[in-house]
Amino acid sequence: MRHVVVPEDLSAHEVEAVFAVSADLQEKYEQGRRDALLPGRVLALVFEKQSLRTRVSFQAAMVHLGGSSLFLGEDTGFASSREGIADFGRVLSEYVDVIVCRSKAHDTIVQLASVAEVPVINGLSDYCHPCQALADIYTLKRHVGRVAGLTLTFVGDGNNVARSLAMLCGLLGMRFVLAAPKAYQFEPAFCSHLAAVVPQAEIVQTTDPVEAVTGASVVYTDVWASMGQEKERARRMQDLRAYQVNEALMKHCPDALFMHCLPARRGEEVTDGVIDGPQSVVVEEAANRMHVQKGLLAWLLT
Ligand code: CP
Ligand code: NVA
16 A cells, blocks of 8 residues: 655656556546546545645546545544544544545644555645646646656745655656745755655755746746745745746746646736746646546556
């Protein structure tokens, strides 16, 4: 049994295998076909934070695969004083075949995976968002045909999404550049961990967004205050205002794709002109969440 709690729970070879299943299922889906690879299987979504894309794409994926899903919000008492995570996870494992968890603290998912008797997939934590990064790199691959040797530049806060992209880029032989003020760059502990997992990873951190996007195949951004950081919002808006992805910045990389995990704060980290512009693939990225998660579910459970 395998969990996907962090991107590095998959090897490069396994990511390629998941992408192959995803592409096959996507092609069939676009032809109006649904392959019932998981009949009678049940997915539980245990969520401590809001979600549109992750929740709905996983639930739709299970319907298309012939299975079903249960959305479990706050009223189940997960990670609360009602009962411990160990009892919750052991009991839930008796009812369902796979669990997707979105937690406030990353350690909650780690604890859940340590007790669950079925695969646990991270549907976002404060530390990382592996399913998002998988869909993003899948999207790039479908545009360019390959990913090794390409550069993905993330502009803004070195957050959960940025960490996941950096790790996945490293695993897949891509160059990852983070343009952020020093205080918003990756923590030394994450850099050492990444270097230990992928010694050949090429990770560059800079405070200069123009230098960072020049030559990039993808320019990526995300909100400046993630869920759980609402109290820091005013300071973050101030600190990150020079890192907005706008038309002037995108002029330095006219051939790059623009990506954003969504939801976006238009007018803050990205302008309407960029997110709605010709370089943007944000809706396709969101659509690919479903295709890649189908691939991941089928790969984990069959
Ligand atoms: N990108 C993403 O994970 O979106 P949701 O928060 O809506 O699931
Ligand atoms: N960094 C954002 C991503 C949302 C999909 C957050 O954690 O709120």
